[in-house]
Amino acid sequence: MKVTKVKSSAKTYGVYIGEGLRTKIKEFFPTTYSSILIITDDLVAGHYLEDVQRNFDNEHVYTAIIENGEGSKSIEMFHQLHTKAIDCGLDRKSLIIALGGGVVGDLAGFVAATYMRGIDFIQMPTTILAHDSSVGGKVAINHAQGKNLIGNFYPPAAVIYDVNTLQTINQQEFRSGYAELVKEALIADEPFFDSLMSVHLSDLTSKTIADHINRGIAIKADVVEADETEAGIRKYLNLGHTFGHALEAIQDYHGFSHGEAVAIGMLFAFQVSEQTFPVSLPFNQLYSWLKSNGYPLQLPKLDSMHIINKMKLDKKTEGKKVQMVLLRSVAQPVTAEISDDDLLNYIDLFMETLSGRS
Incomplete structure (x- = not known):
C-alpha cells in the first residue's frame, strides 16, 4: 500500500x-x-x-x-x-x-x-x-x-x-482518467509524459496503472500544498480544462466525457501556446497517442463565439477576459490572457486542424 x-x-x-x-x-x-x-x-x-x-x-x-x-x-x-x-x-x-x-x-x-x-x-x-x-x-x-x-x-x-x-470501469472512463494523468505530466514531469506516450492503454498491467496513479497524485499533492485555494500555481492543473469545460457545457454534459473533452482541450492549448510563444510542443505526438487509444478527436459543428462565451464562464476568467493555461515547454506551464479576437482565430484554426486530420 x-x-x-x-x-x-x-x-x-x-x-x-x-x-x-x-x-x-x-x-x-x-x-x-x-x-x-x-x-x-x-x-x-x-x-x-x-x-x-x-x-x-x-x-x-x-x-x-x-x-x-x-x-x-x-x-x-x-x-x-x-x-x-x-x-x-x-x-x-x-x-x-x-x-x-x-x-x-x-x-x-x-x-x-x-x-x-x-x-x-x-x-x-x-x-x-x-x-x-x-x-x-x-x-x-x-x-x-x-x-x-x-x-x-x-x-x-x-x-x-x-x-x-x-x-x-469501461473504456471511456479509462481514457478519461488517463487524460488527467497526461495533464499532470505535462505541467510538472516531462519524463512521466514521455513514459505515458510510450504505452498503449490496452497493454497496461494493474501494477503499472497503480504506479501511474501514484505519480499523478504526487504531482497533484505537491501543487495543492503550495497553493490550496488556486491563487497561483494550482491554476496550472486546469491545463486543457478551459476549452474542455466549454465543450462539455455546450453538449449539456452528454457528449464527450470529462477526460475526453480535456484531451481535446490540451491539444487546443498546445496550438494556442505555439501561436503565443516561440515554442514547438509535441502536438503530433499527443494527437497520435490519443488517436491510437480511441479518444474522439473530431468536433461537432460548433459556433466559435458560443465556445468563447462558455470559456468566459471558466473560474479563471478575470474581467470577462479568458485566462488559459499554456505551456512554454513541457513541464513549464503559464497562464495567459487571450483576447476574444485571438480566440476566434485560434478556435477556427483548431477546428480546421482537427477536420484536416480526420
Missing part, C-alpha cells in the same frame, strides 16, 4: 492506495463517527456498496444512491442529499463517504462542506479520473451555465483508493 500525506490549511490527510482497501476502510478513519452516510451512484452501488457496508457492525449507516453521470451534480440533487442527511439524523460528528467517481466525490464533498457548516467526508474513488478530483479539496456542483461554478475548497478526512475497483 502506498500512503501520501497532503497538507492543507485545515488538516493533514492521508491518501491510501492499494488493493482490497474497501474491505478495511475503518483502519484509515482519523476518528470515530456517530453515524455514516454513504453516497454512491447506481452503477458503482451494484459492484461495491455491499463491500463497504460490511465494514460496519454497530454504526448507524445509511446510503444514498444517485444517478450516474454529470447531470447529478445539480442543485436539486444537492438539496435532496441534504434532506437525506437530515432525515437520517446526521449530526456534526457524522461522516459522509463518497464512493464513486468524480461526480460522486464533488457532489458528496460539497454536501459535507455545507451540512451543519461542515462535517467530515472521505473520498473512495472508483475511477482513474477520480485520482485527480479526490485529492486537493475542491468540491462543487454545476450550474446550467457552467461546470463547478458553485463550490468550495474543503479537504477530505482521508482518501481511500482501492485500485481493484478499476476493474469494472
Whole structure:
C-alpha cells in the first residue's frame, strides 16, 4: 500500500492506495463517527456498496444512491442529499463517504462542506479520473451555465483508493482518467509524459496503472500544498480544462466525457501556446497517442463565439477576459490572457486542424 500525506490549511490527510482497501476502510478513519452516510451512484452501488457496508457492525449507516453521470451534480440533487442527511439524523460528528467517481466525490464533498457548516467526508474513488478530483479539496456542483461554478475548497478526512475497483470501469472512463494523468505530466514531469506516450492503454498491467496513479497524485499533492485555494500555481492543473469545460457545457454534459473533452482541450492549448510563444510542443505526438487509444478527436459543428462565451464562464476568467493555461515547454506551464479576437482565430484554426486530420 502506498500512503501520501497532503497538507492543507485545515488538516493533514492521508491518501491510501492499494488493493482490497474497501474491505478495511475503518483502519484509515482519523476518528470515530456517530453515524455514516454513504453516497454512491447506481452503477458503482451494484459492484461495491455491499463491500463497504460490511465494514460496519454497530454504526448507524445509511446510503444514498444517485444517478450516474454529470447531470447529478445539480442543485436539486444537492438539496435532496441534504434532506437525506437530515432525515437520517446526521449530526456534526457524522461522516459522509463518497464512493464513486468524480461526480460522486464533488457532489458528496460539497454536501459535507455545507451540512451543519461542515462535517467530515472521505473520498473512495472508483475511477482513474477520480485520482485527480479526490485529492486537493475542491468540491462543487454545476450550474446550467457552467461546470463547478458553485463550490468550495474543503479537504477530505482521508482518501481511500482501492485500485481493484478499476476493474469494472469501461473504456471511456479509462481514457478519461488517463487524460488527467497526461495533464499532470505535462505541467510538472516531462519524463512521466514521455513514459505515458510510450504505452498503449490496452497493454497496461494493474501494477503499472497503480504506479501511474501514484505519480499523478504526487504531482497533484505537491501543487495543492503550495497553493490550496488556486491563487497561483494550482491554476496550472486546469491545463486543457478551459476549452474542455466549454465543450462539455455546450453538449449539456452528454457528449464527450470529462477526460475526453480535456484531451481535446490540451491539444487546443498546445496550438494556442505555439501561436503565443516561440515554442514547438509535441502536438503530433499527443494527437497520435490519443488517436491510437480511441479518444474522439473530431468536433461537432460548433459556433466559435458560443465556445468563447462558455470559456468566459471558466473560474479563471478575470474581467470577462479568458485566462488559459499554456505551456512554454513541457513541464513549464503559464497562464495567459487571450483576447476574444485571438480566440476566434485560434478556435477556427483548431477546428480546421482537427477536420484536416480526420
